[in-house]
Amino acid sequence: MNYFEYLLMALRAIRSKKIRAFLTMLGLIIGVASIVVIVSLGEGNKKQIQDEIKKMGNDLVMVNIQGQSYLPQEAYAQICKAIPEIKNGTPLVQEALGVQFTSAYDQVNIVGIHPNFFKLTSQELLDGRLLNAYDFLRRQNVCVIERTAASQKMFGLNPRVGSVIRIQNQPFTVVGVIKHKDSQFVYAQNSIYVCSTTYRFLKPQPGFKQSLFAATDINLIPRMSKQIRTLIINNFHLNPDEVTVQSLSEFLKSAQQIVAKVTAVIGGIAGISLLVGGIGIMNIMLVSVTERTREIGILKAIGASQRAILFQFLIETIIISTMGGLIGIFLGLGIASFVAKATGLPSQIPVIPSLIGFTFSVLTGILSGFYPAYKAARLNPVDALRAT
Amino acid sequence: MEANRKVIIEVQDVVKQYLMGLNEVLALRGVSFKVYQGEYVSIMGSSGSGKSTLMNILGCLDKPSTGTYKLDGIDIAQLTEDQLAGIRNLKIGFIFQSYNLLPTLNVLENIALPGMYADLPREQRFERALEMGHKVGLDKRMDHMPYQLSGGQMQRVAIARALTLKPAILLADEPTGNLDSKTQEEILDLFDQLYRDGSTILMVTHELDVAERSRRMLSFHDGKQSSDIDLMFFKKQIEAMET
Numbered sequence: 194m195n196y197f198e199y200l201l202m203a204l205r206a207i208r209s210k211k212i213r214a215f216l217t218m219l220g221l222i223i224g225v226a227s228i229v230v231i232v233s234l235g236e237g238n239k240k241q242i243q244d245e246i247k248k249m250g251n252d253l254v255m256v257n258i259q260g261q262s263y264l265p266q267e268a269y270a271q272i273c274k275a276i277p278e279i280k281n282g283t284p285l286v287q288e289a290l291g292v293q294f295t296s297a298y299d300q301v302n303i304v305g306i307h308p309n310f311f312k313l314t315s316q317e318l319l320d321g322r323l324l325n326a327y328d329f330l331r332r333q334n335v336c337v338i339e340r341t342a343a344s345q346k347m348f349g350l351n352p353r354v355g356s357v358i359r360i361q362n363q364p365f366t367v368v369g370v371i372k373h374k375d376s377q378f379v380y381a382q383n384s385i386y387v388c389s390t391t392y393r394f395l396k397p398q399p400g401f402k403q404s405l406f407a408a409t410d411i412n413l414i415p416r417m418s419k420q421i422r423t424l425i426i427n428n429f430h431l432n433p434d435e436v437t438v439q440s441l442s443e444f445l446k447s448a449q450q451i452v453a454k455v456t457a458v459i460g461g462i463a464g465i466s467l468l469v470g471g472i473g474i475m476n477i478m479l480v481s482v483t484e485r486t487r488e489i490g491i492l493k494a495i496g497a498s499q500r501a502i503l504f505q506f507l508i509e510t511i512i513i514s515t516m517g518g519l520i521g522i523f524l525g526l527g528i529a530s531f532v533a534k535a536t537g538l539p540s541q542i543p544v545i546p547s548l549i550g551f552t553f554s555v556l557t558g559i560l561s562g563f564y565p566a567y568k569a570a571r572l573n574p575v576d577a578l579r580a581t
Numbered sequence: 582m583e584a585n586r587k588v589i590i591e592v593q594d595v596v597k598q599y600l601m602g603l604n605e606v607l608a609l610r611g612v613s614f615k616v617y618q619g620e621y622v623s624i625m626g627s628s629g630s631g632k633s634t635l636m637n638i639l640g641c642l643d644k645p646s647t648g649t650y651k652l653d654g655i656d657i658a659q660l661t662e663d664q665l666a667g668i669r670n671l672k673i674g675f676i677f678q679s680y681n682l683l684p685t686l687n688v689l690e691n692i693a694l695p696g697m698y699a700d701l702p703r704e705q706r707f708e709r710a711l712e713m714g715h716k717v718g719l720d721k722r723m724d725h726m727p728y729q730l731s732g733g734q735m736q737r738v739a740i741a742r743a744l745t746l747k748p749a750i751l752l753a754d755e756p757t758g759n760l761d762s763k764t765q766e767e768i769l770d771l772f773d774q775l776y777r778d779g780s781t782i783l784m785v786t787h788e789l790d791v792a793e794r795s796r797r798m799l800s801f802h803d804g805k806q807s808s809d810i811d812l813m814f815f816k817k818q819i820e821a822m823e824t
């Protein structure tokens with residue numbers, strides 16, 4: 194058998210029946226494209242969540258006091274002293290307060306911290322300097338401002354290093370500018386950071402509700418969390434319900450569990466659409482080959498062997514299935530990137546799922562094209578010819 | 582008939598029965614005859630007399646229920662499926678009433694198709710297909726698709742395809758059944774020419790004036806052969822009477 198001749202013949206048959214070939218491909222195209230779209234959008238989301246988790250930085254322990262209670266001012270120092278596993282930490286207080294710069298006035302989120310905060314949360318300094326231990330101990334009226342981008346203005350003006358702004362009517366000198374970073378610690382963009390020691394004079398409070406701690410060794414974190422929690426509950430007489438002590442890695446774990454669930458759901462949807470696509474492919478292939486039983490009868494009548502007929506149909510279904518699968522992949526990628534652009538969702542080229550979808554559909558196409566051809570090729574020529 | 586000529590077809594007690602539910606239909610009830618090389622035989626009979634059934638068996642498209650069929654000395658019953666395909670390919674040229682061209686191939690490719698299954702090299706196949714196309718008068722239509730042709734032209738393509746591998750026998754089941762009388766004449770003229778060139782032809786018809794164009798007429802009635810007439814003999818007598 195001259196295989197090249199069979200290939201030419203198959204191409205000829207496909208070309209002269211373009212619409213039939215296209216209809217046959219359609220099931221494949223839809224099946225593969227839908228998988229590519231679903232998986233690429235799904236994978237994109239998954240990647241976004243993972244990136245977000247990565248951005249959070251070092252593993253820290255967060256303490257949150259819910260309800261009406263506060264930790265007293267001296268609690269922070271006591272906790273640090275009592276638990277040797279703590280490397281350093283920072284209390285965290287924040288609230289929107291009135292801020293004035295030249296003639297402009299607005300409410301801005303003011304964050305009171307220990308200078309450790311910047312290192313713990315990996316803040317990037319754009320200009321000037323960060324707050325330091327001297328500022329903290331001496332309760333200096335200095336602040337660090339935050340920009341999503343250094344050029345972005347605050348209340349339409351541009352306070353920079355050296356500017357003096359008024360917070361709750363008290364003058365503060367801007368000593369540094371840091372880049373804005375999304376985190377779950379600070380509630381608003383364009384926040385202004387001051388030392389927690391200074392913050393007390395801006396907004397008298399019975400204490401603080403939030404704090405962050407870093408461990409001397411990441412492996413100590415689970416133990417350290419427990420110790421902090423016990424200490425807070427016992428020493429400061431808080432209700433256990435009010436105290437949450439959670440490490441970032443725990444948070445990370447639950448986020449990853451969500452991601453795993455999302456992935457499973459996506460996989461399920463993709464699997465179902467693959468199945469539906471596969472049934473579509475089977476259906477159209479069965480119909481198109483059954484239609485061609487008569488053609489197979491003609492081929493047998495002029496002397497084609499079973500092997501020749503099967504080979505001919507095999508080549509034809511391989512070409513059609515592969516073409517359909519490829520068109521499906523490109524169509525799917527096109528739709529996915531269009532949807533991603535239109536909705537702002539991230540998308541990710543899903544190489545392996547696309548390959549699986551492609552292979553599955555192409556194999557389904559080939560098998561369901563091949564099986565009826567196999568049956569027809571085994572018919573008596575008269576019986577095949579009689580088919581209409 | 583002529584004892585010195587080669588026997589191409591030898592049919593002995595061929596029976597074909599079909600099962601239709603619980604009913605048995607005897608389409609052929611013991612048919613025996615021989616066809617010699619170079620003969621032009623027509624098979625006559627009313628509808629349902631078993632003509633097509635016989636032709637399908639002769640064309641190796643179907644198998645007899647009992648009885649033997651030898652083609653060119655080969656007992657068909659002994660052959661494997663692959664060998665049968667080879668016989669259909671090389672020894673038999675089958676012409677159907679409904680042409681049975683491949684709709685996806687053009688005239689040239691249709692005529693050249695049997696050569697593909699005979700593993701002929703491409704150039705040789707197409708060279709021969711052109712030659713056959715010329716023989717049936719389709720030189721100008723070689724790149725047409727079947728749907729662009731008239732019935733007569735399609736039947737010419739089918740004849741050219743049947744001839745392309747120079748078969749031992751040409752089998753035609755009502756080849757002019759779908760054609761008007763003028764086109765029928767043209768096709769019969771073509772058969773005449775093939776006969777003169779030495780082809781062995783078996784043609785089914787149920788029209789007497791078509792059968793009269795052959796040289797020997799086998800008549801069938803209800804699955805049995807009812808007569809075997811040498812038309813040459815009659816023609817000579819008629820000619821003798823006329824002159």
Ligand SMILES: Nc1ncnc2c1ncn2[C@@H]1O[C@H](COP(=O)(O)OP(=O)(O)OP(=O)(O)O)[C@@H](O)[C@H]1O
Pocket residue numbers: 599600601606607608626627628629630631632633634635787
């Ligand atoms: N596949 C089949 N199954 C059952 N019966 C069949 C089958 N093929 C043919 N027959 C029966 O066999 C008998 C002979 O049929 P056949 O087709 O050989 O007749 P024919 O002489 O060719 O008729 P026509 O001139 O109409 O073509 C008929 O009674 C027909 O009904």
Ligand SMILES: [Mg+2]
Pocket residue numbers: 632633634754
């Ligand atoms: Mg018939």
